[in-house]
Amino acid sequence: MTKIPLPGSPVRGSKSGAPVMALLDLLGRRWAMGVLWTLCQGGPATFRILQERCESISPAVLNSRLKELREANLVERTTEGYAATKLGQELFGHLEPLGAWAKIWGKSLAPHQDIV
Amino acid sequence: MTKIPLPGSPVRGSKSGAPVMALLDLLGRRWAMGVLWTLCQGGPATFRILQERCESISPAVLNSRLKELREANLVERTTEGYAATKLGQELFGHLEPLGAWAKIWGKSLAPHQDIV
DNA sequence: CTCAATGCTATCTTTTTCATAGCAAACTTG
DNA sequence: CAAGTTTGCTATGAAAAAGATAGCATTGAG
Numbered sequence: 356m357t358k359i360p361l362p363g364s365p366v367r368g369s370k371s372g373a374p375v376m377a378l379l380d381l382l383g384r385r386w387a388m389g390v391l392w393t394l395c396q397g398g399p400a401t402f403r404i405l406q407e408r409c410e411s412i413s414p415a416v417l418n419s420r421l422k423e424l425r426e427a428n429l430v431e432r433t434t435e436g437y438a439a440t441k442l443g444q445e446l447f448g449h450l451e452p453l454g455a456w457a458k459i460w461g462k463s464l465a466p467h468q469d470i471v
Numbered sequence: 472m473t474k475i476p477l478p479g480s481p482v483r484g485s486k487s488g489a490p491v492m493a494l495l496d497l498l499g500r501r502w503a504m505g506v507l508w509t510l511c512q513g514g515p516a517t518f519r520i521l522q523e524r525c526e527s528i529s530p531a532v533l534n535s536r537l538k539e540l541r542e543a544n545l546v547e548r549t550t551e552g553y554a555a556t557k558l559g560q561e562l563f564g565h566l567e568p569l570g571a572w573a574k575i576w577g578k579s580l581a582p583h584q585d586i587v
Numbered sequence: 588c589t590c591a592a593t594g595c596t597a598t599c600t601t602t603t604t605c606a607t608a609g610c611a612a613a614c615t616t617g
Numbered sequence: 618c619a620a621g622t623t624t625g626c627t628a629t630g631a632a633a634a635a636g637a638t639a640g641c642a643t644t645g646a647g
Contacts, residue, residue, distance in 0.1 A: 362573065362577035363577065367527065374577040375508075375574075378569060378572075379504045382499070383498070383499055383501055383502070384603085385604065386483070387499060392495065401623095401625080403624060413605050414607095415605080418625085428579060446569075446576070449565075449572055452565050453491060454491040456565055457478065457491040461479065461493070463544060500634085501635065501636095518593065528635095528636090529635070529638085530595065530638095531595090531597090531635080531637095532636075535635090
């Protein structure tokens with residue numbers, strides 16, 4: 356099984372397992388941020404609903420990411436399906452500003468590629 | 472060559488290429504955030520220095536990430552080597568708080584795994 | 588010219604991710 | 618309660634990405 360990056364043990368980018376490196380390793384996997392994002396933006400969701408919201412994630416990967424995020428205490432299962440934990444929402448709070456920033460970033464890039 | 476996610480064209484998680492999804496796709500690749508992080512924290516660096524700072528990145532991947540980050544206008548080459556652009560530093564500004572948050576996260580996880 | 592440092596490319600192996608199919612368990616319905 | 622649905626996930630094979638190493642073409646010193 357895939358190794359789950361948690362602070363305290365060696366992860367990619369840090370032999371000491373510095374918390375931020377463990378976090379970057381965890382979030383730097385396909386769909387990790389995307390799943391957290393859609394859970395926080397769209398609210399709790401069942402496995403299949405989550406699959407739909409993500410548009411193109413395969414069940415195997417979704418399952419892996421969910422396991423990792425749950426192990427990391429960022430996501431949990433509730434009667435409503437999967438949901439971000441308090442900690443997960445806190446993290447999302449830090450990620451959310453990226454939404455607005457991304458638009459500015461997109462505009463600054465536009466001159467080079469003619470976005471319609 | 473690897474496709475570089477930029478806002479405006481379809482990326483993983485969004486057929487419309489919503490800026491934030493393009494950003495998450497870009498950053499959700501191994502070492503993407505790590506490279507930006509070390510460039511912003513440690514200052515400009517040559518290819519090899521960057522390799523050392525990252526501890527375990529392979530040149531092929533570092534090269535890919537650098538290309539992507541440059542294409543995205545987050546990193547550029549200067550006389551001092553690679554450096555974060557103004558835009559890159561701005562993004563880092565949003566990412567940096569994760570460092571402190573990760574420590575809290577680590578503590579909340581500690582009870583479950585006895586960090587030394 | 589010789590030598591070392593720099594910036595990468597090549598190549599091969601291991602992991603991850605993707606794309607599908609499909610199954611077991613929990614619900615619904617009739 | 619039998620039959621059909623929905624849900625949550627596992628299985629499988631193929632493709633893409635990442636990791637580990639070796640090494641080559643410049644560049645700049647000496």
